[in-house]
Amino acid sequence: MKVVPYDKSYDLKSFDCSELTLNKYLTNYASQDIKRYLATVFLGVESSNTQKVIGYYTLSANRIDISEMENEYTKKLPHYPYLPSILVGRLAIDKDYQGQKLGEYLLLDALNKSFKSEIAAFAVIVEAKNIRAMNFYKSFGFIELIDSSNKLFLPMNIIAKLFV
Amino acid sequence: MKNRKATKLPLQNSRLEARISPSLKNLFVRAAKIQGVSLTDFIVATAKKEAETVLKSQSLIDLSLRDMSLLIETYSNNVEPNHKLKQAAICYKSIKNS
Numbered sequence: 001m002k003v004v005p006y007d008k009s010y011d012l013k014s015f016d017c018s019e020l021t022l023n024k025y026l027t028n029y030a031s032q033d034i035k036r037y038l039a040t041v042f043l044g045v046e047s048s049n050t051q052k053v054i055g056y057y058t059l060s061a062n063r064i065d066i067s068e069m070e071n072e073y074t075k076k077l078p079h080y081p082y083l084p085s086i087l088v089g090r091l092a093i094d095k096d097y098q099g100q101k102l103g104e105y106l107l108l109d110a111l112n113k114s115f116k117s118e119i120a121a122f123a124v125i126v127e128a129k130n131i132r133a134m135n136f137y138k139s140f141g142f143i144e145l146i147d148s149s150n151k152l153f154l155p156m157n158i159i160a161k162l163f164v
Numbered sequence: 165m166k167n168r169k170a171t172k173l174p175l176q177n178s179r180l181e182a183r184i185s186p187s188l189k190n191l192f193v194r195a196a197k198i199q200g201v202s203l204t205d206f207i208v209a210t211a212k213k214e215a216e217t218v219l220k221s222q223s224l225i226d227l228s229l230r231d232m233s234l235l236i237e238t239y240s241n242n243v244e245p246n247h248k249l250k251q252a253a254i255c256y257k258s259i260k261n262s
Contacts, residue, residue, distance in 0.1 A: 064225045069232045083235075085225065101255070108256035123235065125225065141246035143238055147228035155239040162245055162253035 001054050001102055003109045006030055006041035011051040017092035019129060025090060026056055033058070039089060042113075044106050055093040057106050059113065062087045062125065083122040085153075086114040090127070103136065108162075115156065115163050123155045 012026050026041075033039040044055035067081035088110045093103045114124050126142060128134040128150050138144065142152035184192075196206035220226075227235065245253070 060223075062223055062225050064227060064232075064235070066227070066232050066236070068229060069236070082224075087225075101252075104252050105256055105259065108252050109260075111253075112256070112260075122239070140249040140252065143234065145227065145231045146234065147231050148225065151225070153235060153238075155235070157239060157242050158245050162249065 001044045001105060002047050003042050003044055003106070006034055006043055006056075009051065010043055010045060010053050012053060015053040015056070015092075015094055016096075017055075017098075018095045019092065022090055022092040022129065026053070026092075030056075030058075042106075042109070044093070044102060044109075053094065054097045055091070055102055055106050057091040057110050058089045059110060060087050060089060061085075061119065061121075064122070064125075084120060085123045085125050086117070086121040088124060088126045090129075091133075104140075107137075107140065111154075111159050112163055115159050121156055123153045124159060125151055125153045127151055 008031065012030075015026055016023055030039075030041045034041060039058045039060040041056060041058050043053050046052050046054065062085045063082040064085050065081065066083055088107075091103065091106055091110065093106070111124060114121060126137050128137055134144070134150070134152070137152045140154075141158070142154050145151045145153065192207060193203055196203045199206060201209070244250075
């Protein structure tokens with residue numbers, strides 16, 4: 001599998017990860033998000049020249065509001081009311097390709113891109129659409145937010161240790 | 165706005181109609197009465213608030229205080245990635261560079 005930027009010439013329509021909203025996103029909404037600079041979309045495709053889409057993920061820039069934090073917590077950080085973060089909003093693998101650690105590969109690709117990005121981010125945040133996704137991210141050490149449903153994070157200083 | 169005249173944008177009001185069940189309408193009317201505003205004002209103000217929240221949440225992650233602490237503490241502890249993540253990274257790099 002290789003990872004390429006979203007490209008309409010791939011067979012987006014036959015992508016099926018069993019989660020309808022994630023299938024629909026790829027065919028109906030991904031290109032709009034890209035045009036509006038709301039998210040970038042990367043496709044996992046066969047290394048040989050087929051049009052098959054194995055999986056995909058999205059990245060977008062976010063900020064985390066920490067303005068209400070007490071100073072004693074934030075003294076190790078610059079006095080910014082917001083921390084920059086990167087959101088992996090969606091990550092999906094076609095059902096015919098599940099169980100081959102390809103989701104793991106896409107996740108690592110997303111972390112690598114986030115780390116290598118010329119835009120700094122304090123943490124990578126992921127959104128888990130279901131229990132399975134939640135457990136998937138937790139197994140890699142992502143930490144579940146208590147009050148922000150379905151979101152998990154990993155600080156960049158931990159991610160950095162994987163790629164330096 | 166150069167084009168405003170040409171495109172004849174309505175400058176004052178535009179209409180919005182919605183079909184809703186009588187019981188839902190009754191609920192809105194009762195709530196509006198309590199706040200002492202008209203039904204229209206109530207619906208517009210409520211929808212506006214919700215729309216702003218949705219748009220804001222596109223790019224802003226609002227955390228509770230304990231989630232902020234969790235984030236900052238995890239960062240400060242600066243732990244090693246877990247075994248599975250380390251293995252995944254080794255695997256990723258070897259495939260990518262091959």
